Amino acid sequence: MIKLCFYQRLAISLVAGxxxxxxxxxxxxxxxxxxxxxxxEQTLHLDLATHLANDNPLLAEGVTDYAALENLFHTQMVLGPSFEFYFISxxxxxxxxxxxxxxxxxxxxELAPINALLAPSPQLPIYGIDxxxxxxxxxxxxAPVNNANGLQGYLYVIIGGVEYDTVWANITSNHAIRSAFIAFIAAIVFLLFALLLLFKFFTLPLKELSNDMLKVREYEFDLDQVSIEKKAWVANSHNEVQQLGFSFNAMLDHIEKQMVVLQANDASRKQLLADISHDLRTPLANLQGYIETLSIQHEQLTPAQQKTFIQIxxxxxxxLKHLIDQIFELAYLEGGHVRLQHESFSISxxxxxxxxKFAIKAEQENVLLRIEMPEQxxxxxxxxxxxxRVLTNLIDNAIRHTKENGEVCLEAKLNKQGSVIIAVCDNxxxxxxxxxxxIFTPRYQASNTQTDQHKHVGLGLSICQQLVSxxxxxxxxxxxxxxxxxFYFVLNNS
Known part of the structure; x- marks a missing residue:
């Protein structure tokens, strides 16, 4: 099946129409x-039969000699070749x-057309049988023909008989061909001009849209280098060109936003890579230094010094392991490789x-841990x-940022929708x-972040956010x- 483009369909439709x-x-x-x-013609010759019937003695006194009447009709037809004369009963x-x-x-x-024509004020033209x-x-x-006994018959005159039709057809055939040829040439000329104007009207928006698309492609979708005047395309129009233009503008806006996000993500990843490299370098350098010292000077070091170096x-x-585990976990989450194992379990x-798990650590930090659950x-x-995993990270952060004699509370309660709100609160x-x-940005640490003996690089809350998502x-x-x-999040009640 031949597929026609927009221009071809438009041209064929216009020509056919x-x-x-x-x-x-x-x-x-x-x-x-x-x-x-x-x-x-009928109006002009309406009284022709009446005049013949009244003026000719053969008809006016009643028809008795049909041979003479036939000669009379023949004489009249010679004088008027377009007429045919009949005498009917x-x-x-x-x-x-x-x-x-x-x-x-x-x-x-048939007598019905005859009676219609003889009626007062007939509605012309009226056609009868030839x-x-x-x-x-x-x-x-x-015209009716009467004698002493009443109606004898009708003088029936056909206007434009068979001979007339033959002559007229011969005359008009050449004229019709010439007129048709002239009309055809005029139609072709008109069609060409109509097509030019119509194509210009319909294809101008397409041409403008195509030029904009070529510009965007030429600069490899770098909208900062492309100078495009966005036109006011109509979104809800029934015109497909308007819809296409609106969609193109929406696509440009989306690409522009995506480029901004990608650039920001790229800058963030570069900064994250630099920060992580620095964080990895510090424990590695320390580790290398102490191990090299043990390797080179182990004979000069006392057992106590060797034990201290090993502990450090x-x-x-x-x-280093904790940092690497967090980096891999965040990358694993962002890569979408997490598989969830849904099951019903008790929050309590x-x-x-x-x-x-945090009882000993909380006791060492002199922080009170408690659970608050209105419904058990x-x-x-x-x-x-x-x-x-989320609760472990949140509680660990809460203990680390809670001062001595402080309190960390784990809460679980139902909301109005019947879902369960789980929260970790501290004072x-x-x-x-x-x-x-x-605070959920990787590597971000608040200005008042508290530290302990472990190295923290600001990935914990990012991991929690990814997991909850x-x-x-x-x-x-x-x-x-x-x-x-x-901190809190909501889970569906089972």
Whole structure:
């Protein structure tokens, strides 16, 4: 199947429509002209039969000699070749004709058109049967012929008989061909101009849109280097070109936003790579230094010094492993390789298990750990391991940023929608309001971050946010500087 482009469909549609309109116009014009011609001829010769019947003694006194009447009709037809003369009976039967009776195809004429024409104020044109024609109706003139006994018959005159039609067809055939040729040439010229104007009107927006697309492609979609005047395309238009233009502008806006995000992400990743490289270099350098010292001067070092060097090396090694684990975990989450294992589990049991892991650390820091659950039998359907990982990070941060004699609370309660809100709250140092939006950014550490014996590089909250997002929720934070911090997220109740 041949597929036509937009221009070809437009051209074919226009040509077909123009030809149909032209054919219809020619047909209607011919029909109208023919009707007007018949109306004029019948009006002009309406009383022809009456005058012949009244002026000729043979008809005025009643028909008795049909041979003489035939000669009279023949004489009249010689004088007027476009007329055919018939004398018909009151029942419509042809009794005599101005020519050879053998040429007549029907000997019966319907009386309804005759009566309609003889009626007062007839609606012309009125067509009657042409006895000489084959299934043809013609305009006519008619007059009743009476004698002493009443109606004897009708003088029936066909206006424009078969001979007239033959001559007229021969004359008009050449004229029709010439007129048709002239009309065809005029139509072609008009069609060319119409196509040019129509194509210009329809293709101008497409051309402008195509030029804009070529510019964007030429500069490899670098919108900073492309100078494009965005046109006001209509979004809800039924015009496909308008819809296409609007979609193109929306695509440019989307590409521009994506480029900004990609550039920001690229800069962030470069900075993150530089920071992580620095963080990796520090424990590695320390580790290398102490191990080289042990390797070179182990004979000069006392056992106590050797033990100290080994402990410092192990501490740097643990910090290095912790950092590398966090980097891999964040990359794993951002790469979308996480598989969730949804199961129904008790929130109460989970909170008590997590709390038990930090009991010793909290006691060492002199921080109170407690659980607050208005409803003890709460179950959620989620990934137990991921939820535990999030709570572990949040509690570890909360203990580290809570001062001595402070408090860290694990909360779980139902909201109005029937979902479970899980929260980790502390009354520690808090976070400044202008820093709340940035704390989930990798490598970001608040200005009042507390440190301990472990190396922290600001990836914990980023990992928590990624994990909660994978669980279909969002990690929220509320904090006030000097009064504490409240982290929470929502899970579906099972």
């Amino acid at each position: 123009f030809i149909i309109i032209l054919a219809g116009f020619v047909w209607l014009s011919g029909q109208s002209q023919n009707t007007m011609q018949k109306l004029a 009151p029942a419509g039967e042809v009794l005599t004709y101005s020519g050879d009776m053998a040429d007549i195809h029907t000997m019966q004429v 006895p000489k024609g084959i299934d043809t109706n013609k305009i006519f003139s008619v 090396s192990l501490k740097n090694l643990r910090n 049991e989970l909170l008590h298990d997590v709390l038990a 039998h709460l179950y959620v359907k989620s990934d137990l391991e991921k939820v535990e 520690g140092i808090g976070i400044a309001k202008d820093e709340l939006d940035a 994978k669980l279909g929720s969002q990690l929220q934070v509320e904090s006030e500087l000097g009064k504490g911090t409240h």
